[in-house]
Amino acid sequence: MIFSVYIINKAGGLIYQKDFNEGLAKLTSNEYLVLAGTFHSVHAITSKISPVRNVTSTGLEVLEADTFKLCCYQTLTGTKFLIIADPNHPNIDNVLHRAYDIYSDYVMKNPFYAPEMPIRSELFDLNLAKLIKSVGG
Amino acid sequence: MIDENISSTSPPPSISHLMSHHSTTSQLTNTSMLSDSRLVNIDEEAKLVYGVVFSLRNFVRKLSGSQDGFISYRTSQYKLHYYETPTGLKFIINTDPNVESLRPALRQIYVNFYVEYVVKNPLSPVEHPGGDGVNNEYFRAAVDKFIKSLAVFDS
Numbered sequence: 122m123i124f125s126v127y128i129i130n131k132a133g134g135l136i137y138q139k140d141f142n143e144g145l146a147k148l149t150s151n152e153y154l155v156l157a158g159t160f161h162s163v164h165a166i167t168s169k170i171s172p173v174r175n176v177t178s179t180g181l182e183v184l185e186a187d188t189f190k191l192c193c194y195q196t197l198t199g200t201k202f203l204i205i206a207d208p209n210h211p212n213i214d215n216v217l218h219r220a221y222d223i224y225s226d227y228v229m230k231n232p233f234y235a236p237e238m239p240i241r242s243e244l245f246d247l248n249l250a251k252l253i254k255s256v257g258g
Numbered sequence: 259m260i261d262e263n264i265s266s267t268s269p270p271p272s273i274s275h276l277m278s279h280h281s282t283t284s285q286l287t288n289t290s291m292l293s294d295s296r297l298v299n300i301d302e303e304a305k306l307v308y309g310v311v312f313s314l315r316n317f318v319r320k321l322s323g324s325q326d327g328f329i330s331y332r333t334s335q336y337k338l339h340y341y342e343t344p345t346g347l348k349f350i351i352n353t354d355p356n357v358e359s360l361r362p363a364l365r366q367i368y369v370n371f372y373v374e375y376v377v378k379n380p381l382s383p384v385e386h387p388g389g390d391g392v393n394n395e396y397f398r399a400a401v402d403k404f405i406k407s408l409a410v411f412d413s
Contacts, residue, residue: 146323156317163313170306171335172352178335185359186318186327205321 123213123253124189124205126220127153130237131199133161137240141253145189145205164193164201196221216256223248311340311348330359341365347372357410371400 124144128137135157138150148156164180171178184191185208194202194217202217202224227245228234234242311328318327330339332355339357341349341364349364375397376382382394392398405411 145321148320152320156320159313159317163310163317166306166310167331167333167338170303170310171333173335176335178333180333181331182333184314184318184331185329186322187324187329188322188327 122207122210123258127157127203129157129161129201133158141258192217219252220249223252307350311350329361339364343368363408367401371397375400
């Protein structure tokens with residue numbers, strides 16, 4: 122079960138957030154922005170505190186908690202896709218990549234979209250919802 | 259492969275950190291074959307680790323509403339396991355990314371070694387304001403032995 126999807130731009134701003142299933146606490150939009158900012162900083166620090174020297178580590182990829190797991194995919198341009206799902210949900214990496222495909226098609230290829238700004242696109246919403254549903258929402 | 263960290267002063271890589279609520283890293287131990295060229299020095303790293311686990315713990319609390327939800331995170335190179343005692347002590351161990359949860363092991367370190375050798379030691383300070391940490395030979399040796407005895411240690 123996938124609880125929610127977040128997209129964070131390269132500056133740490135939350136540009137998309139949508140809940141697909143109940144299960145997590147309901148927060149205000151301001152709190153979501155704060156969480157996204159926090160995650161962005163933590164992600165940057167986690168790659169710095171790697172105990173493995175001479176090899177650069179990526180930032181946080183999977184966060185495990187008792188009621189959910191959070192998977193993060195950072196694109197080459199620095200945009201981060203986050204999916205929060207229940208701890209046993211399989212193959213979230215694949216869903217993240219497909220979400221990125223949808224983002225590329227329906228957000229980035231839209232000439233009216235201003236980069237790094239919040240995403241308001243009906244087609245993106247629609248296709249993302251379809252994707253989430255197809256993987257067992 | 260596991261890296262465990264048990265030297266409060268020596269520079270080599272970091273692993274199991276033990277923290278009190280005031281961000282003092284009481285004990286940093288290292289039993290590892292990792293190289294010495296660290297990105298940040300050990301004191302700086304301790305602060306960063308504290309900041310990261312503190313933020314993530316609050317992050318998880320906010321989202322799930324449970325008090326003790328944060329278990330671990332992993333990156334491409336390592337995995338950080340987290341255990342917090344009811345009194346707010348935080349136990350952390352870093353391993354390679356494929357190790358399963360070591361929370362039970364951290365709890366064991368707390369129950370069997372920290373409580374036994376540190377809490378029950380009347381000479382041990384309650385807080386660690388100067389950051390000198392748990393400077394206890396028994397604790398250090400016991401944790402060292404325990405970590406080395408874990409099945410994941412050199413697998």
